[in-house]
Amino acid sequence: xxxxxxxxxxxxxxxxxxxxxxxxxxxxxxxxxxxxxxxxxxxxxxxxxxxxxxxxxxxxxxxxxxxxxxxxxxxxxxxxxxxxxxxxxxxxxxxxxxxxxxxxxxxxxxxxxxxxxxxxxxxxxxxxxxxxxxxxxxxxxxxxxxxxxxxxxxxxxxxxxxxxx
Numbered sequence: 001x002x003x004x005x006x007x008x009x010x011x012x013x014x015x016x017x018x019x020x021x022x023x024x025x026x027x028x029x030x031x032x033x034x035x036x037x038x039x040x041x042x043x044x045x046x047x048x049x050x051x052x053x054x055x056x057x058x059x060x061x062x063x064x065x066x067x068x069x070x071x072x073x074x075x076x077x078x079x080x081x082x083x084x085x086x087x088x089x090x091x092x093x094x095x096x097x098x099x100x101x102x103x104x105x106x107x108x109x110x111x112x113x114x115x116x117x118x119x120x121x122x123x124x125x126x127x128x129x130x131x132x133x134x135x136x137x138x139x140x141x142x143x144x145x146x147x148x149x150x151x152x153x154x155x156x157x158x159x160x161x162x163x164x165x
Contacts, residue, residue: 001038002146005031009139012132018124025125025132025139026117033114035146040107043153047071047160056111060104068100071156074163084162092159103152110145113137 008028015021040063041053047067054062072093079089116123116135125134132139 001031001035005035006143009132009143012125012127012139013130015127018126021127021132022125025127025134028132028139029117029125029134029137029142030114032142032145033110036106036110036149039146039149039153040103043067043103043156046157047165056107056114060107060111063100063107064104067156068096071096071159071163075159078163092162095155096159099152099155103149103156106145106148106152109137110142113142 005028008024008031012021012024012028015024037056037059040059044050044054044059044062044067047070048062075084075089075092075096078084079086084092113135117125123135125132125139127133
């Protein structure tokens with residue numbers, strides 16, 4: 001997904017017509033969102049071992065709800081059984097809460113922009129120099145969504161693995 005999105009993003013800078021810029025940019029925004037969603041879905045599958053993939057609207061809620069609570073519950077258990085020192089547990093809790101919140105917010109905003117890209121043609125993606133913008137978000141910012149999702153998921157998974165998984 002990222003490679004396709006990166007290619008589309010590069011093309012938006014060289015295209016001549018505004019219609020082409022709009023079409024390629026919309027597709028790039030869409031692909032960057034899906035790349036981020038797939039990263040987060042992988043996290044959900046690893047931690048919750050869910051049989052079915054959650055929908056796009058449900059995943060951010062699952063991340064800050066069920067998934068976060070499962071990790072926090074295991075951290076409380078690790079503290080009670082003294083598998084981890086109290087200070088380490090508190091540090092892990094803060095890390096998980098921050099990363100799950102950030103990941104959820106990224107998915108919500110990315111999905112919102114994906115909906116605009118797919119279903120609101122009256123909102124035009126336009127280019128100003130090498131900057132492409134759709135609904136107040138630059139394509140360069142969207143290009144960072146997957147790596148941000150990777151980072152947040154990595155933080156969450158590091159705690160999960162520290163708990164022995």
